[in-house]
Amino acid sequence: MKIKIVQTPIFAKKKKKLKKNQIKDLDVAVRKVAENPKIGERKTGDISGIWVYKFRMVKQEYLLAYEWDDKKRVLIALGVHENFYRDLKKYKDF
Secondary structure, three states, rough: OOOOOEOOOHHHHHHHHHHHHHHHHHHHHHHHHHOOOHHHEEEHHHOOEEEEEEEOOOEEEEEEEEEEEEEEEEEEEEEEOHHHHHHHHHHHHH
């Protein structure tokens, strides 16, 4: 079964600013999430229903927020820990 991967405008904007070596690390993380969406941690409270996967991108820890069902993975946000959850809450309020 083919999994569809969808990017939100917030995620696409962050990805556009990355360098080639960072994009390689991100692609590996996205592949892992596509293959096994339960690899991340399910969040509760204000951002319930969103999963966050932590991974290393060029020696720094990044967080990848996503939602998923059987047919697709929605990549919501990408960033370092600082202000990540605050910004993610703003997205969830829309």
